[in-house]
Amino acid sequence: RKEVEQDPGPFNVPEGATVAFNCTYSNSASQSFFWYRQDCRKEPKLLMSVYSSGNEDGRFTAQLNRASQYISLLIRDSKLSDSATYLCVVKKYGGATNKLIFGTGTLLAVQP
Amino acid sequence: DAGITQSPRHKVTETGTPVTLRCHQTENHRYMYWYRQDPGHGLRLIHYSYGVKDTDKGEVSDGYSVSRSKTEDFLLTLESATSSQTSVYFCAIAYLDTQYFGPGTRLTVL
Numbered sequence: 001r002k003e004v005e006q007d008p009g010p011f012n013v014p015e016g017a018t019v020a021f022n023c024t025y026s027n028s029a030s031q032s033f034f035w036y037r038q039d040c041r042k043e044p045k046l047l048m049s050v051y052s053s054g055n056e057d058g059r060f061t062a063q064l065n066r067a068s069q070y071i072s073l074l075i076r077d078s079k080l081s082d083s084a085t086y087l088c089v090v091k092k093y094g095g096a097t098n099k100l101i102f103g104t105g106t107l108l109a110v111q112p
Numbered sequence: 113d114a115g116i117t118q119s120p121r122h123k124v125t126e127t128g129t130p131v132t133l134r135c136h137q138t139e140n141h142r143y144m145y146w147y148r149q150d151p152g153h154g155l156r157l158i159h160y161s162y163g164v165k166d167t168d169k170g171e172v173s174d175g176y177s178v179s180r181s182k183t184e185d186f187l188l189t190l191e192s193a194t195s196s197q198t199s200v201y202f203c204a205i206a207y208l209d210t211q212y213f214g215p216g217t218r219l220t221v222l
Contacts, residue, residue, distance in 0.1 A: 087154070100211055
């Protein structure tokens, strides 16, 4: 079983739609959580951190449920420019460094 | 912009040849990382560095070595490239609570 699991999609949605991505993680020692966005043939870029209380950044809302080991990302009013792969990332502490564990990503295609 | 550059950006090489990829950062970050990204696997950590001459292995380190003789440069070497090392390679730095990535190197081993 992978440490971080995501639905690979693709999610095909019309402009203006609301779409939600889910992610589960298996290591209860995971301490920090993030969503990254990756455009085709580009590097991953930090979209937002995920906090236990939930957090919002414009049209994007991230939530964390530690009891269920579950992370979500909600995108409201989808734009064509939101088309990308969204990576769920968990951070594990320990040793000389803190390591990020990446999900394989969920592909979003926003249609005009 | 995390101030990270990678070179070369694209490379095609033959099986058995040595290959060195370079990661350069301008912000004096202590921690640097090398990942590879393949379909169905996400990003996987190859090696990382926590200072000049301080490096350690990641989860997929076989066939790779690294060196860090200066804070700003982290080199990844494939001693004898194999077709299974065809991949996209990303360098990253740690900043605040997470990591920021360079633009990547697309390596093809024929």
